[in-house]
Amino acid sequence: MSSNEAFIVAFGRSPIARAGREKDGIFIPGALSSVRPDDLAARVLELTLRTVPTLTFEQPTDVVWGTAFPEAEQGFNLGRLLVPLAGLPFSVTGHTVNRWCASGLQAIVTGFESVSSPYSAAQIAICGGVESMSRLPMGGFSFAANPRLTQPGGDFYLSMGLTAEAVAKEFGISRADQDQCAFQSHRRAIAARDLERPHIFPMRFEETVVVDGVLQKRFISLTEDDGPRADTSLESLAKLKPAFLFDGTGTVTAGNSSQVSDGAACAIVVSHRVLEECGVKPLARLVSYATAGVEPSLMGIGPIEAFRRALKMAGLSTRDIGLVGLNEAFAAQRLAVGRALDLDPAIVNVNGGAIAIGHPLGATGPRDFGDQCWEAIRRGVRYFAVGMCVGGGQGMVAIFENVCPGSILSGEIPPTP
Numbered sequence: 001m002s003s004n005e006a007f008i009v010a011f012g013r014s015p016i017a018r019a020g021r022e023k024d025g026i027f028i029p030g031a032l033s034s035v036r037p038d039d040l041a042a043r044v045l046e047l048t049l050r051t052v053p054t055l056t057f058e059q060p061t062d063v064v065w066g067t068a069f070p071e072a073e074q075g076f077n078l079g080r081l082l083v084p085l086a087g088l089p090f091s092v093t094g095h096t097v098n099r100w101c102a103s104g105l106q107a108i109v110t111g112f113e114s115v116s117s118p119y120s121a122a123q124i125a126i127c128g129g130v131e132s133m134s135r136l137p138m139g140g141f142s143f144a145a146n147p148r149l150t151q152p153g154g155d156f157y158l159s160m161g162l163t164a165e166a167v168a169k170e171f172g173i174s175r176a177d178q179d180q181c182a183f184q185s186h187r188r189a190i191a192a193r194d195l196e197r198p199h200i201f202p203m204r205f206e207e208t209v210v211v212d213g214v215l216q217k218r219f220i221s222l223t224e225d226d227g228p229r230a231d232t233s234l235e236s237l238a239k240l241k242p243a244f245l246f247d248g249t250g251t252v253t254a255g256n257s258s259q260v261s262d263g264a265a266c267a268i269v270v271s272h273r274v275l276e277e278c279g280v281k282p283l284a285r286l287v288s289y290a291t292a293g294v295e296p297s298l299m300g301i302g303p304i305e306a307f308r309r310a311l312k313m314a315g316l317s318t319r320d321i322g323l324v325g326l327n328e329a330f331a332a333q334r335l336a337v338g339r340a341l342d343l344d345p346a347i348v349n350v351n352g353g354a355i356a357i358g359h360p361l362g363a364t365g366p367r368d369f370g371d372q373c374w375e376a377i378r379r380g381v382r383y384f385a386v387g388m389c390v391g392g393g394q395g396m397v398a399i400f401e402n403v404c405p406g407s408i409l410s411g412e413i414p415p416t417p
Contacts, residue, residue, distance in 0.1 A: 042082050130264035
């Protein structure tokens with residue numbers, strides 16, 4: 001091990017909850033919709049740190065936190081605000097990063113770069129992401145498009161659903177294929193509930209509400225992802241109408257798109273020095289990462305070139321990657337990326353993707369990292385990758401190595417559904 005090498009020694013996340021929504025003028029709350037995202041992030045951060053109790057903060061420590069819309073309750077430099085909210089000493093610093101859907105994955109990469117750089121004093125990076133899509137609308141509260149980017153062919157502000165329609169058309173992905181992908185996502189996510197996944201922390205919050213003019217306290221609790229539906233079928237998916245294109249050619253529906261959700265996830269990165277001084281065990285390390293830019297109207301294909309670049313940097317091929325997490329913003333996007341890279345469908349989103357689990361934008365990267373890392377440890381897989389498409393025409397992929405000594409669980413791993 002190099003003295004500048006960095007390792008992830010802990011990771012954790014909240015269950016992912018369906019976001020609250022309006023129906024017929026009435027707000028239907030999601031399980032975490034009344035929880036402030038800064039409080040949710042702080043709770044996940046605190047619980048993740050509890051899994052490495054010997055870790056101290058005598059060494060320079062930085063919180064690196066991602067969110068797609070850094071405003072309102074997840075604004076005002078959230079990374080720094082999490083320090084007091086999670087009970088960390090004021091000597092711990094913090095900053096917030098934004099690469100839209102890949103904000104949380106960028107936070108992990110930034111943490112690795114900071115801890116492993118010979119030009120940085122940081123020895124510990126607490127990395128993660130959060131998004132409350134219940135409380136912040138897509139585009140934020142004060143969206144103001146630049147007129148220079150709204151000209152024909154600009155497409156920077158194009159609805160993400162329409163970019164998925166463009167990808168489906170460009171890559172010849174049928175409605176039936178998209179619905180099959182969505183069905184598989186739910187099926188795999190439901191099957192994963194039978195697995196022991198200690199990195200998913202049950203959430204419990206107390207809130208005060210007014211009932212018939214009287215203040216009352218009640219508890220909010222969520223123990224598992226509530227997006228996966230056991231009753232999803234190909235027949236029910238086929239009945240859904242296109243949600244974004246209404247000229248008779250639309251194939252992207254609410255059923256084969258990711259769910260808007262609330263959630264938070266965290267990963268702790270430390271130096272080799274801290275690894276030895278605190279006696280913590282390494283779980284994974286960053287091997288390489290890459291970003292790529294594409295036409296904004298085809299933003300879903302961004303991970304294709306990013307994956308190729310990350311593989312080249314690592315000196316690996318797709319055959320070396322044992323598990324792949326794709327953010328699965330849309331079935332069309334996941335299928336286009338998988339086919340272009342010739343990925344084995346059996347290793348992609350083995351425990352479901354965002355169509356079933358949900359896509360709390362800034363939290364999806366670290367959520368997917370944690371889910372893939374735990375599965376890599378469980379299966380004894382060496383290399384795994386996390387890939388994200390990013391609004392505005394970008395892609396990001398990070399390749400990690402499982403360095404946990406031995407598989408935590410023994411026995412034969414059943415085939416992926």
